[in-house]
Amino acid sequence: MSESSPEKETGVKRNFIHQIIEEELKEGKNDGRVHTRFPPEPNGYLHIGHAKSICLNFGTAQKYNGLTNLRFDDTNPSKEETEYVDSIKEDVRWLGFSWDDREYYASDYFDKLFDFAVKLIREGKAYVDDQNAEMVSSQRGTPTRPGAESPFRDRSVEENLNLFMRMRAGEFNEGDRILRAKIDMASPNMHMRDPILYRIMKTPHHRTGDKWCIYPMYDFAHGQCDYWEGITHSICTLEFEVHRPLYDWFIDQLRDSDYRPRQIEFARLNLSYTVMSKRKLLELVRDGYVKGWDDPRMPTISGLRRRGYTPVSIRNFSEKIGVTKVDGMIDVALLEHSVREDLNKTAQRVMGVLDPLKVVITNFPQGLVEQMEAINNPEDLSTGTRPVPFTREIYIEREDFMEEPPRKFFRLSPGTEVRLRYAYFVTCTDVIKDKDGRVTELHCTYDPASKGGNSPDGRKVKATLHWVSASENVTAEVRLYDRLFNDEDPANHKDTDFKEFLNPDSLKVLRGCYVEPSVKRAKPFDSFQFERLGYFNLDPDSLPDKPVFNRTAALRDTWTKFKDK
RNA sequence: UGACCCGUGGUGUAAUUGGCAACACGUCUGAUUUUGGUUCAGAAGAGUCCAAGUUCGAGCCUUGGCGGGUCAACCA
Numbered sequence: 001m002s003e004s005s006p007e008k009e010t011g012v013k014r015n016f017i018h019q020i021i022e023e024e025l026k027e028g029k030n031d032g033r034v035h036t037r038f039p040p041e042p043n044g045y046l047h048i049g050h051a052k053s054i055c056l057n058f059g060t061a062q063k064y065n066g067l068t069n070l071r072f073d074d075t076n077p078s079k080e081e082t083e084y085v086d087s088i089k090e091d092v093r094w095l096g097f098s099w100d101d102r103e104y105y106a107s108d109y110f111d112k113l114f115d116f117a118v119k120l121i122r123e124g125k126a127y128v129d130d131q132n133a134e135m136v137s138s139q140r141g142t143p144t145r146p147g148a149e150s151p152f153r154d155r156s157v158e159e160n161l162n163l164f165m166r167m168r169a170g171e172f173n174e175g176d177r178i179l180r181a182k183i184d185m186a187s188p189n190m191h192m193r194d195p196i197l198y199r200i201m202k203t204p205h206h207r208t209g210d211k212w213c214i215y216p217m218y219d220f221a222h223g224q225c226d227y228w229e230g231i232t233h234s235i236c237t238l239e240f241e242v243h244r245p246l247y248d249w250f251i252d253q254l255r256d257s258d259y260r261p262r263q264i265e266f267a268r269l270n271l272s273y274t275v276m277s278k279r280k281l282l283e284l285v286r287d288g289y290v291k292g293w294d295d296p297r298m299p300t301i302s303g304l305r306r307r308g309y310t311p312v313s314i315r316n317f318s319e320k321i322g323v324t325k326v327d328g329m330i331d332v333a334l335l336e337h338s339v340r341e342d343l344n345k346t347a348q349r350v351m352g353v354l355d356p357l358k359v360v361i362t363n364f365p366q367g368l369v370e371q372m373e374a375i376n377n378p379e380d381l382s383t384g385t386r387p388v389p390f391t392r393e394i395y396i397e398r399e400d401f402m403e404e405p406p407r408k409f410f411r412l413s414p415g416t417e418v419r420l421r422y423a424y425f426v427t428c429t430d431v432i433k434d435k436d437g438r439v440t441e442l443h444c445t446y447d448p449a450s451k452g453g454n455s456p457d458g459r460k461v462k463a464t465l466h467w468v469s470a471s472e473n474v475t476a477e478v479r480l481y482d483r484l485f486n487d488e489d490p491a492n493h494k495d496t497d498f499k500e501f502l503n504p505d506s507l508k509v510l511r512g513c514y515v516e517p518s519v520k521r522a523k524p525f526d527s528f529q530f531e532r533l534g535y536f537n538l539d540p541d542s543l544p545d546k547p548v549f550n551r552t553a554a555l556r557d558t559w560t561k562f563k564d565k
Numbered sequence: 566u567g568a569c570c571c572g573u574g575g576u577g578u579a580a581u582u583g584g585c586a587a588c589a590c591g592u593c594u595g596a597u598u599u600u601g602g603u604u605c606a607g608a609a610g611a612g613u614c615c616a617a618g619u620u621c622g623a624g625c626c627u628u629g630g631c632g633g634g635u636c637a638a639c640c641a
Binding site for chain 1: 566567568569570571572575576577578579589590591598599600601602603604633634635636637638639640641
């Protein structure tokens with residue numbers, strides 16, 4: 001062989017699938033081609049688990065200069081909709097992958113699949129079974145007991161052909177007849193016990209309309225589509241492992257050259273605090289527990305997008321978690337770390353106050369609006385600065401003041417001096433309360449010499465506060481999102497009771513917020529400083545309809561810790 | 566009384582194909598800091614499910630256990 005390795009440096013971490021591929025490449029299999037596919041069923045929105053599969057399929061092909069197809073596995077018209085195929089395409093694109101013109105549908109192959117079924121019948125490898133679902137199911141046996149053969153198993157080829165044509169013609173009702181492969185009812189592998197190839201479904205298909213009233217099953221479609229598309233590596237999740245012998249059986253009936261696609265299984269992603277089952281996500285959407293598939297609390301790609309996640313962060317995450325056959329549980333902390341890592345470098349900082357407490361700077365001139373200069377991103381000074389208006393009356397976060405500070409509380413309290421970021425040093429002189437004893441206003445004095453946030457005499461302050469001018473600001477509604485689930489591990493709750501673990505605090509609308517959106521474009525972001533609470537992708541161009549506030553776990557933990565002391 | 570798959574710190578991944586286990590996240594210290602963030606320095610934490618075997622030497626090989634997962638939809 002030549003010294004030029006077909007492997008490309010893409011920064012993709014080597015995993016067991018790469019190892020398999022490299023061994024095959026050495027043996028010269030499939031003419032050295034690597035061709036993968038991402039095959040979602042369009043019956044829901046893509047979630048973070050799919051992202052792993054997408055990154056794996058596209059990443060693997062890129063690594064070996066191969067191609068990846070996008071293929072919709074649409075063999076069950078009762079569950080699939082065009083809305084879903086559109087959202088899937090958008091999400092894959094957003095993640096940064098391209099399938100060029102290789103967009104396929106299992107339904108594209110319905111004719112070929114039908115012909116293949118006829119071929120199997122002719123060869124005596126498939127038959128029409130007149131039994132109903134219950135009969136078929138009871139004859140299948142159990143994992144430990146062999147099944148029994150159907151009384152219709154040995155029909156003549158002519159009779160099978162005739163019945164199959166009539167199935168297609170719509171002469172029978174749903175459930176009356178099925179087409180089965182004739183393999184082995186005693187096989188220790190349940191999937192080899194005369195699997196069903198076609199069932200009658202008088203449901204219009206989102207692409208083929210009412211052209212068909214019989215539809216192929218997953219097992220009868222997937223491998224064949226792989227074969228016809230020239231897929232070399234059909235990467236799927238662990239639960240399909242037991243399907244592999246059947247996958248191979250169909251390929252054996254089909255192939256006429258050395259080429260053969262190979263199914264390789266990997267462990268699907270499980271995330272702590274997260275429910276990933278499409279059925280459950282659909283339930284959350286349908287029953288109104290969330291506002292939609294793209295609700296920021298959802299683990300869907302579109303939900304994460306609205307929450308402020310970047311494509312890079314999700315790709316990095318997929319890379320970090322690796323690819324194995326070990327069925328594990330990844331800590332969301334790793335996902336959250338991945339966003340922070342990216343956003344820390346790229347997100348523009350803005351200031352904001354969510355729960356405002358008025359502060360009057362008593363020695364600051366009435367009516368004066370002073371423009372302070374704020375850095376857009378301390379991690380990337382090339383992003384420049386922006387002016388932020390400072391006035392005699394400002395708001396600070398209520399949490400940033402404590403009348404009787406506990407040990408280690410460094411922020412504002414009576415008599416202490418703190419820095420207002422990019423503005424001045426201020427000292428609290430008076431605390432104004434209402435008749436119930438609630439603090440309504442603070443009076444402070446500022447040190448005019450500390451403009452910009454540094455005192456010429458070199459004295460230090462222990463805290464830097466975030467603020468907003470009480471008059472020069474923009475207001476909007478802010479929603480604060482927490483994790484959707486607060487149970488230790490809701491993913492483990494297999495049954496419908498998973499909703500019991502919904503986090504009641506997962507969505508709070510905070511009143512009296514001072515944020516910006518389309519309301520006043522004139523002064524965007526000047527007065528928002530969210531970064532103390534986390535990082536936000538809130539630059540004017542990428543702002544969601546509703547500002548989304550991504551509270552990070554790290555900060556929450558810090559707070560919990562602090563409060564305990 | 567089945568078939569297939571899996572078993573390395575709290576979590577995830579690695580270990581040049583046999584040379585006494587590394588990295589990331591998380592946790593905990595400390596320093597720096599106009600974000601209690603970031604950055605930097607450091608610490609704790611597994612002897613690789615168990616047992617026997619082969620070997621000078623095993624997380625990697627063999628055998629036997631144990632534990633976990635998947636499979637009995639006319640879903641994918």
